[in-house]
Amino acid sequence: MKEIKNTAKIETKCLHSGYTPKNGEPRVMPIVQSTTYVYDSTNSVADVFDDPTLSLIYSRFENPTTDCVEKKIAALEGGAAAMCTSSGQAASLLSILNICEAGDSFIASSSIYGGTVNLFGFTLKKMGIECIWVDVNATPEELDSAFKPNTKAVFGETIANPALTVFDIEMWANAAHKHNVPLIVDNTFATPYLCRPIEWGADIVVHSTSKYMDGHAVQVGGVIVDSGKFNWDNGKFPCLSEPDESYHGTVYTKQYPAAPYITKARMQLMRDFGCYPAAHSSFLLNLGLETLAVRMPVYCSNALKAAEFIASSDKVEAVYYPGLKTDKYHSLAEKYLPLGTSGVISFSIKGGRDAAVRFMDSLELASNEVHVADIRTCVLHPASATHRQLSDEQLVAAGIDGGLIRLSVGLENIDDILADLKQAFDKM
Numbered sequence: 001m002k003e004i005k006n007t008a009k010i011e012t013k014c015l016h017s018g019y020t021p022k023n024g025e026p027r028v029m030p031i032v033q034s035t036t037y038v039y040d041s042t043n044s045v046a047d048v049f050d051d052p053t054l055s056l057i058y059s060r061f062e063n064p065t066t067d068c069v070e071k072k073i074a075a076l077e078g079g080a081a082a083m084c085t086s087s088g089q090a091a092s093l094l095s096i097l098n099i100c101e102a103g104d105s106f107i108a109s110s111s112i113y114g115g116t117v118n119l120f121g122f123t124l125k126k127m128g129i130e131c132i133w134v135d136v137n138a139t140p141e142e143l144d145s146a147f148k149p150n151t152k153a154v155f156g157e158t159i160a161n162p163a164l165t166v167f168d169i170e171m172w173a174n175a176a177h178k179h180n181v182p183l184i185v186d187n188t189f190a191t192p193y194l195c196r197p198i199e200w201g202a203d204i205v206v207h208s209t210s211k212y213m214d215g216h217a218v219q220v221g222g223v224i225v226d227s228g229k230f231n232w233d234n235g236k237f238p239c240l241s242e243p244d245e246s247y248h249g250t251v252y253t254k255q256y257p258a259a260p261y262i263t264k265a266r267m268q269l270m271r272d273f274g275c276y277p278a279a280h281s282s283f284l285l286n287l288g289l290e291t292l293a294v295r296m297p298v299y300c301s302n303a304l305k306a307a308e309f310i311a312s313s314d315k316v317e318a319v320y321y322p323g324l325k326t327d328k329y330h331s332l333a334e335k336y337l338p339l340g341t342s343g344v345i346s347f348s349i350k351g352g353r354d355a356a357v358r359f360m361d362s363l364e365l366a367s368n369e370v371h372v373a374d375i376r377t378c379v380l381h382p383a384s385a386t387h388r389q390l391s392d393e394q395l396v397a398a399g400i401d402g403g404l405i406r407l408s409v410g411l412e413n414i415d416d417i418l419a420d421l422k423q424a425f426d427k428m
């Protein structure tokens with residue numbers, strides 16, 4: 001056996017995410033499956049409570065495995081810091097609650113995910129927070145006139161699920177900034193591979209990581225990214241610029257100037273709500289992130305071919321895919337999504353709800369799932385599933401009709417995907 005003469009410590013980095021293990025720690029990304037951390041003294045514990053960024057306190061709001069993933073997603077989005085959540089819904093909820101309280105309002109694009117419509121339009125309303133809906137196609141003047149003195153944020157979705165409208169991030173960011181409030185963008189479908197909203201003026205980015213980031217349908221999760229660029233000291237956000245009495249007088253903008261928004265979200269909201277992912281969930285999410293850049297181009301090219309095929313069928317009323325040159329949002333897609341417009345296509349089949357159900361039940365390769373943005377091709381009928389709770393007016397505002405089918409194109413061979421669509425159309 002070869003004798004090892006040099007006994008000097010060799011610094012190693014973890015294979016996943018660049019985590020540098022300290023002496024005695026494992027040499028791969030740790031799955032720190034622990035609720036608790038141990039300190040050398042009582043005073044150390046006190047110090048960490050004074051400044052939680054010094055070390056770890058409790059896995060209800062921080063964990064070394066999740067921390068690796070948070071840093072990775074912050075870097076991917078070009079943000080200053082990130083906080084993972086146990087679902088995309090939790091990320092959207094906390095992104096608003098972090099800066100709005102009873103008596104406040106915020107503006108949201110009418111073309112967003114149905115679950116977010118419920119959250120904003122019903123649940124937050126019960127908590128005294130008003131959502132002002134503005135058409136995704138509003139002119140700058142129409143958008144400007146929607147602001148009220150109590151409006152604290154603006155929210156939109158880069159590529160809306162399932163209407164597949166493209167959000168004019170720069171225009172909405174300018175409107176938000178004119179009124180001294182941040183723009184929050186749900187970037188779930190685009191992922192930072194296709195669009196980085198912060199580069200277009202967004203201040204906060206949220207994701208359902210359950211979709212392309214995870215990519216394999218194994219883990220529900222979410223994340224909030226703080227750009228670190230918004231000026232919270234503008235007088236509109238005392239929750240960040242004045243002492244937090246629930247955290248012994250911490251002034252987030254003063255004590256944590258690099259990323260006050262996300263520090264508050266963690267120290268206050270995550271501490272209180274505890275919707276934080278478990279270490280193992282974050283480990284699985286990291287596996288998905290590591291192949292995101294390889295998967296996204298394939299989803300995009302497969303979906304473009306599928307969208308062209310669907311558009312050529314006489315059984316189809318309309319196709320919504322911003323990658324198609326004929327799509328209403330193609331020019332916005334060219335601006336914000338030059339690498340492609342994701343794997344999700346929506347289309348309306350002639351014959352309404354009954355025809356949509358018949359077509360979907362004829363598919364063999366594509367499965368019927370309440371999911372989207374996965375490696376496997378799947379379909380969903382939004383009007384009877386994810387958007388079932390919406391009123392007819394809300395369905396129209398979200399761009400949904402009875403014949404609408406959401407097709408999430410996966411990574412299978414494109415010839416197989418097209419053959420499946422063809423045989424289902426042939427049965428119509």
Ligand code: PLP
Nearest residue numbers: 087088089113161188208210221
């Ligand atoms: N945002 C978008 C765009 C979504 O599509 C979804 C879920 O489909 C969510 C948020 C909510 O995410 P989750 O299901 O992870 O709670």
